[in-house]
Amino acid sequence: MMNQTYVFQTEVVESKQWIDRITLHNIRGVPITPPPYRDRPKTEGALLLEVETNDGVIGYATSGYAHHAAIHLMTEWVAPRILEAKADPFRTDYIASLFDRHTWERALGRMFTIVLSMVDIACWDIKGKTLGKPVHHLLGGARDRVPVYVTHGAAYEGAPPYSREELAAEAKFLADKGVTHLKNTVGRQQFPDPVDDYHRMAAMRDAVGPDVQLSMDGNLRMNLAQAMKLCQMCEELGISFIEEPIHYNDPRNLHHLRMKTTIPVAAAENEKFSTLQILQADAVDFLQPNVNNDGGYTAAMRNAAIARAFNVPLSHGNGNGPHNIALHAGLQHGGLVEYHFHKWMAYNAMFKSVPQPENGWLTVSQEPGLGLEPKDGLIEEFAVRD
Ligand SMILES: [Mg+2]
Incomplete structure (x- = not known):
């Protein structure tokens, strides 16, 4: 008991x-x-x-x-x-x-x-x-704007998976609205299919042109060989990063992938191994602490400090973007914040004031606290x- x-x-x-x-x-x-x-x-x-x-x-x-x-x-x-x-x-x-x-x-x-x-x-x-004081000042106050990317293209509530054409059309729609960096999920087939994912990413690249950044999130779904094949095929598409491509965020496998692809590797949103294990294995280009799952700002600051010691910058991967802004604005090695499309809409529906993406940036609230008050x-x- x-x-x-x-x-x-x-x-x-x-x-x-x-x-x-x-x-x-x-x-x-x-x-x-x-x-x-x-x-x-x-x-x-x-x-x-x-x-x-x-x-x-x-x-x-x-x-x-x-x-x-x-x-x-x-x-x-x-x-x-x-x-x-x-x-x-x-x-x-x-x-x-x-x-x-x-x-x-x-x-x-x-x-x-x-x-x-x-x-x-x-x-x-x-x-x-x-x-x-705004929370990002209490954490270090490094900046008052943070870069943002928007994740889309995953089907929910039993909806059919996006076709390549729908994925490309939605990417174009969002890019036309001013989104400068998009992320899409890969490895979601019944068995991960790197060739299919390459064609999906290529369709998105064709649709948005060379100036919009594209990234991929594997959500821990691939083995090393699948992730390697996907990255090697997608290098020509100019992918900004691949997030959590490999089962369990296995540090050795992530390291092997990282040594064999030019696409930067990000991980630690879904942590099984510790931040220290991931960094000691040289497994990532970006560490992704998550204030909503790992123990709040207190735990994220601890993980961020370890990353700082290894000269590894932070980025963010998680649906709770608005709550992670303060961390990335607060710390000098903070980075990109994720807005997951329908979670972004949920924050807009629930809170009085939510920073909105504008030409790839979010302006951080200067209100005392987090600036996220329920409607x-x-x-x-x-x-x-x-
Ligand atoms: Mg993720």
């Missing part, structure tokens, strides 16, 4: 500001604009976390993993322990230390770090609001009670 295992009890001095309320909302069915060449998804949702301090500051965070296990973990285990500790929202490492890694992270894996990420993100929002009435209208 979880409650019979050893838990660290770090004694700390009581603060004047502490976390007084944690409320998790399961937001469902918010109408969104579907991708240009699909009629689905028509609605989106997310977990929305509210963390409120005793002096009335509210921080917000989201997660795309609206699984009942995440809800249970947050409401039954994580939130009660933080409230019991009267945790100071500035002491994010203290909050993490309330949960012994052996019990929580090792046993529950990513579900736990996803839940902890929400708490951490909301705490950084509170830090910014309390100090009157009035969102919770009342769309939170599911179960």
Whole structure:
């Protein structure tokens, strides 16, 4: 039983500001604009976390993993322990230390770090609001604009896969709207088919011309030989990077791929191996920490520091683009932020103000905190009670 295992009890001095309320909302069915060449998804949702301090500051965070296990973990285990500790929202490492890694992270894996990420993100929002500073200033404040790419072309909710023609047409549509860098998924066939993926990427290149950047995301679906063949065929198309092409992000295999292709390799959105293992194997050109899954800004800053020591720049690969902006704006070796088309539409539908891509760039919010405030009435209208 979880409650019979050893838990660290770090004694700390009581603060004047502490976390007084944690409320998790399961937001469902918010109408969104579907991708240009699909009629689905028509609605989106997310977990929305509210963390409120005793002096009335509210921080917000989201997660795309609206699984009942995440809800249970947050409401039954994580939130009660933080409230019991009267945790100071500035002491994010203290909050993490309330949960012994052996019990929580090792046993529950990513579900736990996803839940902890929400708490951490909301705490950084509170830090910014309390100090009157945007979060990217608190992380280092390297820049006030970040480059952005848009991911599209994956079919959801039982919709048929995109044909080459549809993929090319949608890429052209988005490029005509001012998107300067597009990413598409590869390896999604029943068995990964590098030749088919090459033709899909070539159709996109033909459609958008030489000036729009194109990248690929393998979502861990290929073996080394398949990834190698795909990269070698696609080199002539001028691909900007390939993300997570190989099963499990295996560092040795990624390293072998990287040594044999000129296409830069990015990984670590879906981490199985540690950041250190990936960097020690010279496995990536870009490391992809993810504030929404790995443990919030606190964990992302730790992984970013390791990457800095190896002179490896960061980039981002994950549907929660707007929440990752602060990391990439904050750090000198920060990089590209991903806007996944329908998740981008979901943020637009749920939050009052979301930075919008303009000629390949996002202008970072200068509001105190993260600048991501839920729309009035969102919770009342769309939170599911179960
Ligand atoms: Mg990815």
